[in-house]
Amino acid sequence: MITLTGNSLTLEEMKEVLFRQQRVKASEDSIKAAAKSREAVERIVSEERVVYGITTGFGKFSDVLIDKDNVQDLQLNLIRSHACGVGEPFPEVVAKAMVLLRANALLKGFSGIRPVVIDMLLELVNKDIIPVIPQQGSLGASGDLAPLSHLALVLIGEGEVFYKGERMEAHEALQQEGLLPITLEAKEGLALINGTQAMTAMGVVGYLEAEQLAYESELIASMTIEGLNGIIDAFAEEIQTARGYKQQIDTAARIRKYLSDSLLTTQQGELRVQDAYSLRCIPQVHGASWQALDYVKEKLEIEINAATDNPLIFEDGQMVISGGNFHGQPIAFAMDFMKIAVAELANISERRIERLVNPQLNDLPPFLSPQPGLQSGAMIMQYAAASLVSENKTLAHPASVDSIPSSANQEDHVSMGTIASRHAHQIIQNSRRVLAIEMICAMQAVEYRGVDKMAAHTKNFYIKGREQVTSIKKDRVFSKDIEKLAEWLKTIEFSQFTRNLSLN
Numbered sequence: 001m002i003t004l005t006g007n008s009l010t011l012e013e014m015k016e017v018l019f020r021q022q023r024v025k026a027s028e029d030s031i032k033a034a035a036k037s038r039e040a041v042e043r044i045v046s047e048e049r050v051v052y053g054i055t056t057g058f059g060k061f062s063d064v065l066i067d068k069d070n071v072q073d074l075q076l077n078l079i080r081s082h083a084c085g086v087g088e089p090f091p092e093v094v095a096k097a098m099v100l101l102r103a104n105a106l107l108k109g110f111s112g113i114r115p116v117v118i119d120m121l122l123e124l125v126n127k128d129i130i131p132v133i134p135q136q137g138s139l140g141a142s143g144d145l146a147p148l149s150h151l152a153l154v155l156i157g158e159g160e161v162f163y164k165g166e167r168m169e170a171h172e173a174l175q176q177e178g179l180l181p182i183t184l185e186a187k188e189g190l191a192l193i194n195g196t197q198a199m200t201a202m203g204v205v206g207y208l209e210a211e212q213l214a215y216e217s218e219l220i221a222s223m224t225i226e227g228l229n230g231i232i233d234a235f236a237e238e239i240q241t242a243r244g245y246k247q248q249i250d251t252a253a254r255i256r257k258y259l260s261d262s263l264l265t266t267q268q269g270e271l272r273v274q275d276a277y278s279l280r281c282i283p284q285v286h287g288a289s290w291q292a293l294d295y296v297k298e299k300l301e302i303e304i305n306a307a308t309d310n311p312l313i314f315e316d317g318q319m320v321i322s323g324g325n326f327h328g329q330p331i332a333f334a335m336d337f338m339k340i341a342v343a344e345l346a347n348i349s350e351r352r353i354e355r356l357v358n359p360q361l362n363d364l365p366p367f368l369s370p371q372p373g374l375q376s377g378a379m380i381m382q383y384a385a386a387s388l389v390s391e392n393k394t395l396a397h398p399a400s401v402d403s404i405p406s407s408a409n410q411e412d413h414v415s416m417g418t419i420a421s422r423h424a425h426q427i428i429q430n431s432r433r434v435l436a437i438e439m440i441c442a443m444q445a446v447e448y449r450g451v452d453k454m455a456a457h458t459k460n461f462y463i464k465g466r467e468q469v470t471s472i473k474k475d476r477v478f479s480k481d482i483e484k485l486a487e488w489l490k491t492i493e494f495s496q497f498t499r500n501l502s503l504n
Contacts, residue, residue: 004122005030006108009101009304011297014204017100018093023126024100026107026118033109034118040317041112045071045186052311052322053190054112068186075189079156082149082193085134090147090202092130092162094425097201098151099124099131101304102192108305110312111191120155120182129173132160133198139406140328140417143308144198147418152192157181194309196328202421203335204304207296209428209490210342213435214289216489217345220439221282222255223458224352226264227445228362232256233268234280247294248287255282262455264446276361278351285348292341299334328417332400335420339427343392346431349438350385356441357382368444368472375475378441384482385437388430395423395430436485439465444472464492 002013005027016022044051045068055071057064058078066074089095103121106113124131131154137146153159154170158181163173174181184192224230235256240249259265266272274280311322357378359366369377399420405412443465446454454462468488469481 001025003027004104004107006033006104006106006307007305009104011204011208011301011304014097014100014304015208017125018097018205019208021128024103024122026103026115026122030107030109031115031118034107034111034113034115036316037109037112037313038114040313040320041187043317044320051320053194054187054311054320058190071186072183075184075186076156078189079149079152079184079193080158082145083153083159085137085146085150087134087136090133090135090198091205094201094205095130095133095151095162096125096128097204098133098147098197101197101201101204102148102151102195104304105195105197105307105309106191108307110307110314111309112187112313113191114185114188117155117182117184117188117192120179123177123179124154127177127179128163129154129170129177129179130162131170132162132167135422138198138418139404139411139414140196140199140332140419141324141326141414142407142411143194143310143326144196144328144418145193147198148193148195151197152184152189155182155192156184191309194326196303196306196308196326196331196417199328199331199335199415199417199421200300200303202418202425203296203300203331203338206335206338206421206425206428207293207300209432210293210338210424211297213342213428213432213489214286214293214345217349217435218251218254218282218286219258219458219461220435220442221279221286221349221352222258222455223442223446223462224356224438225255225259225279226262226454226458227364227442227449228275228279228355229264229266229271229449230279231268231270231272231275232259232262232265234275235259235283240283243284245287245291247290248283251287251290252283258457259455262458263453264449264455276351276355278348278355282348285344289341289345292337296334296338296341299330303331327413328415329400332415332417332420335417335424336396336398336400339392339396339398339420339424342424342427342431343389343396346385346389346392346427346434349431349434350382350389353378353382353385353434353438353441356438356445364445364448368441368448370473377472377475378437378444378478381437381440381478381482385434388434392427392430395427399423432489433482433486436482436489439485439489440469440472440478440481443469447471 157171367377367379399416
């Protein structure tokens with residue numbers, strides 16, 4: 001059971017909830033903080049004080065005062081009117097992450113929402129009632145208003161959910177679990193939708209996938225090095241420490257460990273003096289991607305415990321401040337950075353694929369074909385990889401440099417962070433397929449060299465990979481192989497290959 005406090009949630013705990021079905025609960029102190037904040041909101045309403053979002057309209061309507069008898073209608077209208085999301089739904093795991101993150105943010109005690117609403121969010125997480133949330137429609141400032149409105153609809157018994165493998169009306173799923181819809185009170189609708197949880201949830205899921213993919217890319221690259229009789233000298237510790245980047249040093253150390261007992265690597269001058277950059281510069285390129293991913297991780301770990309709605313309530317309601325914590329710029333930058341980092345893992349992977357299949361660049365059978373000429377072998381797999389990396393280049397264009405004014409210019413600068421997170425997620429899926437293609441080609445190459453000469457780590461990975469994709473004995477529909485191996489790379493617990501890998 002993961003205990004939420006509003007301040008201490010980690011990416012590892014999110015992984016436990018999202019991928020290993022761990023349940024969650026709120027800490028007693030956080031519930032007390034939320035209740036105390038709620039009391040402040042109720043005093044503001046009873047005293048008819050003018051406070052944005054509690055006794056006023058929203059956005060450009062912030063100067064319109066709302067009678068206290070209409071606060072419930074105000075919140076209901078807010079949720080319904082802002083549920084303008086379009087397009088395909090977010091993946092279920094992302095939508096679940098949104099619910100978890102919204103609950104955690106509200107538990108900080110700055111939002112003025114009743115504990116019963118937070119309890120309902122936690123029920124959705126624990127019972128796997130997943131809101132159907134369209135991916136498109138958020139500007140990433142003033143919060144992820146449209147996506148989070150679709151989340152909030154479920155709490156009031158409206159909208160749709162994924163539940164027990166089906167897509168259904170929210171009220172049906174709530175009824176099956178014995179849950180009653182909630183009537184939102186003052187500020188609660190605003191507290192539910194004013195935040196960065198859509199871009200952050202997509203970012204968290206993307207980062208967890210990207211981190212695993214980055215580790216896998218090193219092991220796949222190590223197999224390619226064996227398939228091409230690569231020169232191991234380029235990974236020497238002395239070279240890496242001479243430059244000084246920790247991530248470069250660590251990448252090279254992992255590859256040296258993977259290949260420590262390989263009989264397929266060579267020394268400089270043995271077959272050639274030096275390798276092409278796509279082999280020789282793996283520590284420098286992959287290490288730079290790790291630097292970017294470390295930055296992304298740091299920002300996500302802050303944001304998943306951040307208060308991002310508006311206004312925020314301090315000092316028992318004596319201080320209610322309208323600010324801009326809902327602005328997604330920090331996560332927008334991080335997502336754009338992650339896009340570039342993962343796209344480069346695919347870029348350099350595609351160049352290694354070319355070196356594996358191009359007979360002008362190696363001494364292997366052309367295109368790794370079992371019968372060159374009669375059978376094309378991996379020829380068009382390289383085409384597919386090239387197409388994917390080219391698509392990544394367009395997706396990697398930074399979304400965060402764009403802004404379109406909204407709400408009659410009241411909200412005149414926005415982050416587009418949710419677009420950045422969605423594009424990052426797509427780049428990760430594309431890049432995983434590129435790396436799957438590299439692995440297929442690398443496995444074929446090491447078979448020509450001699451599997452018995454492989455290092456223990458790469459041989460173990462090869463054996464597991466061959467359980468997914470068989471050797472190329474004749475041409476077949478390789479699309480199925482690529483997709484099967486990519487799915488395996490996404491779902492395997494990669495730690496089984498790295499957990500005991502000591503770099504000391």
